[in-house]
Amino acid sequence: MKPDVAPPPSDTTVKRPRGRPRKTVDERDDGNRRLELLASAAKLFRRKGFAATTTRDIAAAAGMQSGSPFYHFKSKDALLYAVMEEGMRSALDRLHAATQVPAYADLAPADQLRVLVTVHFDVLLGPGSDFVPVMLYEARSLPPRQHKALGQLIAQYETLWLPVLTALHANGELHAPVRLARLLILGALNWSVQWFDAKKGASLQELTGAAMDLFLKPCGTDQNLPSSSDQSPIN
Amino acid sequence: MKPDVAPPPSDTTVKRPRGRPRKTVDERDDGNRRLELLASAAKLFRRKGFAATTTRDIAAAAGMQSGSPFYHFKSKDALLYAVMEEGMRSALDRLHAATQVPAYADLAPADQLRVLVTVHFDVLLGPGSDFVPVMLYEARSLPPRQHKALGQLIAQYETLWLPVLTALHANGELHAPVRLARLLILGALNWSVQWFDAKKGASLQELTGAAMDLFLKPCGTDQNLPSSSDQSPIN
DNA sequence: CCTACCGATCGGTAGG
DNA sequence: CCTACCGATCGGTAGG
Numbered sequence: 001m002k003p004d005v006a007p008p009p010s011d012t013t014v015k016r017p018r019g020r021p022r023k024t025v026d027e028r029d030d031g032n033r034r035l036e037l038l039a040s041a042a043k044l045f046r047r048k049g050f051a052a053t054t055t056r057d058i059a060a061a062a063g064m065q066s067g068s069p070f071y072h073f074k075s076k077d078a079l080l081y082a083v084m085e086e087g088m089r090s091a092l093d094r095l096h097a098a099t100q101v102p103a104y105a106d107l108a109p110a111d112q113l114r115v116l117v118t119v120h121f122d123v124l125l126g127p128g129s130d131f132v133p134v135m136l137y138e139a140r141s142l143p144p145r146q147h148k149a150l151g152q153l154i155a156q157y158e159t160l161w162l163p164v165l166t167a168l169h170a171n172g173e174l175h176a177p178v179r180l181a182r183l184l185i186l187g188a189l190n191w192s193v194q195w196f197d198a199k200k201g202a203s204l205q206e207l208t209g210a211a212m213d214l215f216l217k218p219c220g221t222d223q224n225l226p227s228s229s230d231q232s233p234i235n
Numbered sequence: 236m237k238p239d240v241a242p243p244p245s246d247t248t249v250k251r252p253r254g255r256p257r258k259t260v261d262e263r264d265d266g267n268r269r270l271e272l273l274a275s276a277a278k279l280f281r282r283k284g285f286a287a288t289t290t291r292d293i294a295a296a297a298g299m300q301s302g303s304p305f306y307h308f309k310s311k312d313a314l315l316y317a318v319m320e321e322g323m324r325s326a327l328d329r330l331h332a333a334t335q336v337p338a339y340a341d342l343a344p345a346d347q348l349r350v351l352v353t354v355h356f357d358v359l360l361g362p363g364s365d366f367v368p369v370m371l372y373e374a375r376s377l378p379p380r381q382h383k384a385l386g387q388l389i390a391q392y393e394t395l396w397l398p399v400l401t402a403l404h405a406n407g408e409l410h411a412p413v414r415l416a417r418l419l420i421l422g423a424l425n426w427s428v429q430w431f432d433a434k435k436g437a438s439l440q441e442l443t444g445a446a447m448d449l450f451l452k453p454c455g456t457d458q459n460l461p462s463s464s465d466q467s468p469i470n
Numbered sequence: 471c472c473t474a475c476c477g478a479t480c481g482g483t484a485g486g
Numbered sequence: 487c488c489t490a491c492c493g494a495t496c497g498g499t500a501g502g
Contacts (some may be wrong), residue, residue: 033471049375051286055497068471070498137372140284175453180437180445187426188419195418202415210415217452218410268487290481303487305482 034072036062042083042130050080050134050141080138081146087131088153091123095160109167110216116161117208120189125196125204133193158182173216185215269307271297277318277365285315285369285376315373316381322366323388326358330395344402345451351396352443355424360431360439368428393417408451420450 040061044053055076056066073079098104098119104112123132139147161182168174174181188211196207275296279288290311291301308314333339333354339347358367374382396417403409409416423446431442 047375049284049286051284052376054495056495065472066496067473067475067498071471074498076497140282141287175448176445180442181449183427183430184423184446184449187429188423191422191426192418194422207415210411211419213410214416214419214450289479291479300488301480302482302489302491306487309482311481 033062033064037064037069037072037079038083038086039128039130041079042087042134045080045083045134045138046130050138055079077143077146080134080141081150083131084135084138084142084150085153087133087135088150088157091132092153092157094123095119095157099160109164109171110173110212112164113168113216114208114212116164117189117211118204120186121192121204121208124190124193125198136190136193158186161186168216175217181215185211188214268297268299272299272304272307272314273318273321274363274365276314277322277369280315280318280369280373281365285373290314312378312381315369315376316385318366319370319373319377319385320388322368322370323385323392326367327388327392329358330354330392334395344399344406345408345447347399348403348451349443349447351399352424352446353439355421356427356439356443359425359428360433371425371428393421396421403451410452416450420446423449 037058041053041058044057044061048057055069058079059066059069062069069079073082095116098115099112104115107115123129124136135150139150142150162178165174165178165182165185169178169181176184192207196202202210272293276288276293279292279296283292290304293314294301294304297304304314308317330351333350334347339350342350358364359371370385374385377385397413400409400413400416400420404413404416411419427442431437437445
């Protein structure tokens with residue numbers, strides 16, 4: 001079984017899967033295989049849970065033999081951590097990108113929140129969204145050291161929500177204390193992983209609309225805001 | 236291997252752990268042991284997850300030898316299901332009890348919701364609250380048959396929320412569509428299992444207050460409702 | 471990345 | 487409910 005990757009650029013132009021600054025380990029042509037492994041692991045961890053997933057399952061899902069995952073990752077734990085870190089970095093990147101668009105700063109706080117909620121739902125439920133759900137629901141399976149490391153990424157992510165929530169609180173559009181509101185709001189969103197089914201029921205846009213309606217007071221500072229049916233702010 | 240059945244009730248005063256109408260199985264003095272096993276299992280399943288918990292762990296936590304749990308339960312799966320069913324029945328009982336008090340019917344919808352939220356938080360986070368969290372976070376570990384059976388209990392529980400949410404929607408205190416609102420609200424509450432720490436931070440009452448402030452619009456039909464700091468409706 | 475393998479652990483059982 | 491045990495599975499490794 002050979003990797004379906006670049007027949008070696010032989011010399012200087014080494015292929016690096018992404019800007020991920022993982023260790024100083026040179027990744028050669030097996031960068032792709034590594035990513036396939038990660039994707040297979042994420043999918044299985046999400047569906048069956050970490051402890052119930054076998055490294056053999058993962059190997060098979062990636063088209064490998066049972067011992068091969070350990071060529072790419074030194075342990076099952078390392079695989080789990082890699083899945084979570086990849087998920088969290090990607091989520092952070094996307095949230096950063098969305099909030100650093102110039103137009104973002106000009107939005108009303110409520111519309112800024114809509115951007116955050118939209119990104120968050122897409123991270124959790126959009127295409128290729130196995131990594132973050134694994135992180136959300138398998139954190140306790142991590143050894144303490146890595147658990148703490150991940151905690152810092154999570155804290156960064158949550159911090160990005162605070163200015164918006166603070167503005168909304170000052171606005172009168174959000175009555176609950178900001179800290180608790182953040183926990184409750186993210187909880188409501190995160191729980192969607194348990195029940196959302198892309199193939200039936202509500203769409204991601206309806207979901208986002210419902211969340212906005214649920215969390216925000218229509219009675220802002222001055223103007224009367226429309227509810228459920230107003231649409232996306234940026235795109 | 237013996238089932239946990241009746242040595243004939245020999246004398247009249249048989250000890251029954253609780254009013255739980257479990258099968259027709261007479262439980263003798265080992266009813267207590269069975270319950271200890273259940274409680275130990277719930278605690279461990281909650282902390283480490285089902286797949287990562289060993290039947291040996293559970294036995295040890297209940298002060299037994301490694302094979303002994305199988306005298307009370309025919310399999311590890313059966314233990315898990317018993318934990319979940321016990322949790323769900325108890326939760327249903329409590330919610331029923333709270334909503335069938337005569338005073339309940341006279342409450343404003345917002346105060347009825349506060350009752351539901353209070354009960355729910357207590358079920359999730361109060362003393363002895365390991366059973367329902369296990370159900371919430373380990374449902375995927377159940378075989379399909381039992382998963383479906385549990386689903387019916389859950390549906391009952393969720394149904395109790397609908398009239399209140401519908402009234403609030405009609406009221407104008409809840410803008411989001413009722414079905415999605417229910418999913419988002421229960422999600423926000425359920426997620427508290429992941430972060431709530433009874434020993435520090437907010438109290439359950441503060442939490443409940445924050446949730447009410449977050450979900451409901453202050454602009455009801457006529458009167459202006461107070462926010463965060465109003466207190467419990469019934470007790 | 472495969473082949474071949476090991477040591478440990480785990481759910482479960484027989485028999486009392 | 488304990489003792490003693492089995493068969494299967496699992497994470498991981500040596501060596502190429």
